[in-house]
Amino acid sequence: xxxxxxxxxxxxxxxxxxxxxxxxxxxxxxxxxxxxxxxxxxxxxxxxxxxxxxxxxxxxxxxxxxxxxxxxxxxxxxxxxxxxxxxxxxxxxxxxxxxxxxxxxxxxxxxxxxxxxxxxxxxxxxxxxxxxxxxxxxxxxxxxxxx
Amino acid sequence: xxxxxxxxxxxxxxxxxxxxxxxxxxxxxxxxxxxxxxxxxxxxxxxxxxxxxxxxxxxxxxxxxxxxxxxxxxxxxxxxxxxxxxxxxxxxxxxxxxxxxxxxxxxxxxxxxxxxxxxxxx
Numbered sequence: 001x002x003x004x005x006x007x008x009x010x011x012x013x014x015x016x017x018x019x020x021x022x023x024x025x026x027x028x029x030x031x032x033x034x035x036x037x038x039x040x041x042x043x044x045x046x047x048x049x050x051x052x053x054x055x056x057x058x059x060x061x062x063x064x065x066x067x068x069x070x071x072x073x074x075x076x077x078x079x080x081x082x083x084x085x086x087x088x089x090x091x092x093x094x095x096x097x098x099x100x101x102x103x104x105x106x107x108x109x110x111x112x113x114x115x116x117x118x119x120x121x122x123x124x125x126x127x128x129x130x131x132x133x134x135x136x137x138x139x140x141x142x143x144x145x146x147x
Numbered sequence: 148x149x150x151x152x153x154x155x156x157x158x159x160x161x162x163x164x165x166x167x168x169x170x171x172x173x174x175x176x177x178x179x180x181x182x183x184x185x186x187x188x189x190x191x192x193x194x195x196x197x198x199x200x201x202x203x204x205x206x207x208x209x210x211x212x213x214x215x216x217x218x219x220x221x222x223x224x225x226x227x228x229x230x231x232x233x234x235x236x237x238x239x240x241x242x243x244x245x246x247x248x249x250x251x252x253x254x255x256x257x258x259x260x261x262x263x264x265x266x267x268x269x
Binding site (some may be wrong): 030 | 213215218219226233239242243245249252257
């Protein structure tokens with residue numbers, strides 16, 4: 001197959017995309033439910049949760065798409081996620097009231113994908129952006145494919 | 148939901164997940180064993196969907212939110228299909244690893260569904 005026909009991502013990068021897709025699904029499902037069922041309880045936290053879910057979807061697409069524009073989108077969205085999980089994770093532990101949260105139980109009814117650094121999601125929301133950024137750095141657009 | 152059937156699903160999904168991860172990292176592309184394990188989980192999940200639809204009619208009501216339950220139930224049925232198609236299209240060892248990720252995700256989601264059904268105040 002000529003190189004131009006090769007997908008942007010191969011090998012272990014595929015696993016990365018798939019896990020991103022699953023996390024996007026999980027975040028979308030959770031935040032849609034919370035917004036339908038109990039938005040008034042913690043509007044700030046649930047809005048952030050929905051934003052995070054949307055960004056996960058964009059990141060999943062950006063990782064799998066070719067071209068330097070998508071590469072920049074991938075950097076931006078994955079960088080945003082890393083900031084999000086660190087900032088919101090820290091706030092959820094030390095100042096939950098700022099997010100309008102009355103409970104910080106990462107498995108509780110107000111849990112979001114970023115609460116306590118993603119503990120309710122086995123810390124995958126914390127680990128994944130770091131792995132994603134490392135992967136992006138090793139695989140610039142047009143560069144050698146990962147094996 | 149039916150408690151013992153949930154246990155069966157979680158145990159089978161964890162076993163299949165570990166199997167696929169190990170075989171995948173050992174370099175095996177998706178084969179009858181790993182695809183079969185994923186298919187078995189899909190059959191269990193479709194059975195689970197039927198159980199969830201029938202159960203309230205025979206007095207087995209969820210204690211938690213039925214909407215939250217079905218968000219999980221629908222997503223979990225779709226996961227092995229997505230991973231399975233991926234494995235059919237791309238026949239590399241990483242697809243086997245993806246099947247493993249699917250199976251372990253299914254285990255976590257079925258566990259959560261069990262919590263929503265049995266152990267959650269509305």
